[in-house]
Amino acid sequence: MTGQRKWKIGIIGAGGISEAHLEAIRDEPRAEVVAIADVSEETAAMRAARHNIPRVFADYRKMLEETETDAVVICVPNYLHAAAAKAALAAGKHVLCEKPMAMNSQEAEEMIAAAKNAGTILMVGQNNRFRSEARYVKRLLDEGKLGHVYHAKAGWVRRSGIPGWGSWFTRKEMAGGGPLIDIGVHMLDLTLWLVGHPKPVTVLGQTYAQFGPRKRGLSEWGRIDDGGYYDVEDLAVAMITFENGFTLNLDASWASHIEKENVFLHLYGSEGGTSLHLLDERLSLYHEWNGAPATTDIQPKKEKERVLLFRNFIDSIEGTDTPVCTPEQALYINRLIDAIYLSAQTGEAVKL
Numbered sequence: 001m002t003g004q005r006k007w008k009i010g011i012i013g014a015g016g017i018s019e020a021h022l023e024a025i026r027d028e029p030r031a032e033v034v035a036i037a038d039v040s041e042e043t044a045a046m047r048a049a050r051h052n053i054p055r056v057f058a059d060y061r062k063m064l065e066e067t068e069t070d071a072v073v074i075c076v077p078n079y080l081h082a083a084a085a086k087a088a089l090a091a092g093k094h095v096l097c098e099k100p101m102a103m104n105s106q107e108a109e110e111m112i113a114a115a116k117n118a119g120t121i122l123m124v125g126q127n128n129r130f131r132s133e134a135r136y137v138k139r140l141l142d143e144g145k146l147g148h149v150y151h152a153k154a155g156w157v158r159r160s161g162i163p164g165w166g167s168w169f170t171r172k173e174m175a176g177g178g179p180l181i182d183i184g185v186h187m188l189d190l191t192l193w194l195v196g197h198p199k200p201v202t203v204l205g206q207t208y209a210q211f212g213p214r215k216r217g218l219s220e221w222g223r224i225d226d227g228g229y230y231d232v233e234d235l236a237v238a239m240i241t242f243e244n245g246f247t248l249n250l251d252a253s254w255a256s257h258i259e260k261e262n263v264f265l266h267l268y269g270s271e272g273g274t275s276l277h278l279l280d281e282r283l284s285l286y287h288e289w290n291g292a293p294a295t296t297d298i299q300p301k302k303e304k305e306r307v308l309l310f311r312n313f314i315d316s317i318e319g320t321d322t323p324v325c326t327p328e329q330a331l332y333i334n335r336l337i338d339a340i341y342l343s344a345q346t347g348e349a350v351k352l
């Protein structure tokens with residue numbers, strides 16, 4: 001801890017998710033936001049007024065040059081993550097980048113190289129790892145309480161949840177893909193963090209676009225652009241096998257004819273199982289008690305996940321901790337996403 005120093009933070013991208021970061025940063029006494037940049041200066045000014053941010057820029061490169069920031073938080077569309085991160089790292093800043101780390105693994109590798117050159121922190125904002133229920137499960141697994149964990153079913157499936165139809169969200173060249181890279185990335189990351197990033201062997205994936213092209217299944221998140229287009233999937237499914245015998249089934253959808261949105265992770269272990277439902281913050285354990293099946297509902301103490309995430313970022317800058325989500329782990333996830341899309345495109349399983 002370096003005395004009472006306040007780390008100066010710049011925000012790149014003032015859209016929806018920047019609000020969540022700004023609220024979390026307000027709870028961190030060791031940091032203050034000194035500047036915000038967005039190509040829409042109006043959006044940046046609105047966010048600045050709400051959070052008392054002194055300086056507003058339309059160009060984040062100018063912000064990097066003209067303000068004394070120690071670190072930046074990257075909240076721009078996916079296709080800009082690598083460019084913004086590399087520019088900030090080259091300017092000697094620490095970087096907290098929103099998920100997905102990058103559009104693909106090649107960009108993620110470039111970001112890692114830039115961070116190595118800079119010698120600063122590059123962390124990816126996988127906020128779900130900081131949820132109370134997820135941290136509880138992580139402890140269970142680290143302590144071997146579920147025995148040998150051999151399979152997981154994970155998914156983020158929505159009924160009508162296509163974000164910003166026509167905007168960057170639904171254009172492959174700007175988002176890198178649809179729900180797989182947007183929300184599937186959360187569940188891939190969470191599951192594989194919990195089980196310790198085993199080495200993947202085979203990836204079989206398929207994608208579908210039944211709703212988006214017909215402009216159905218839309219949601220309130222993001223702004224609709226009627227002049228835009230939709231060329232990504234609205235459902236992706238995958239089966240991944242790992243060297244240690246572990247297998248993962250993943251579903252990610254923005255729109256489907258299902259009962260309701262569900263964000264789930266079921267882990268199968270030899271001594272117990274867990275079901276985690278992120279939307280309603282439910283966690284159940286399945287085990288045996290005196291020879292009979294038993295179910296235990298767990299209610300871990302609630303803590304704000306984004307406050308914990310930002311605290312981890314500042315602790316990493318100060319050298320008292322290391323990033324919970326390293327760029328190498330985020331690259332591993334980008335590689336799996338690349339493989340799922342490749343498998344869907346070729347119709348063949350991808351060997352890694």
Ligand SMILES: NC(=O)c1ccc[n+]([C@@H]2O[C@H](COP(=O)([O-])OP(=O)(O)OC[C@H]3O[C@@H](n4cnc5c(N)ncnc54)[C@H](O)[C@@H]3O)[C@@H](O)[C@H]2O)c1
Pocket residue numbers: 012013014015016017018037038039040043058059060074075076077078080098099100125127182222
């Ligand atoms: N962790 C989560 O749960 C979560 C949730 C939502 C979004 N996200 C991620 O956050 C990122 C942003 O998503 P969002 O929902 O806030 O999108 P958004 O469209 O609401 O906001 C993006 C902002 O970036 C601005 N922008 C575009 N080009 C820019 C440029 N060159 N320089 C500066 N600003 C530019 C846009 O004007 C817009 O204000 C995405 O990568 C998304 O995947 C993460």
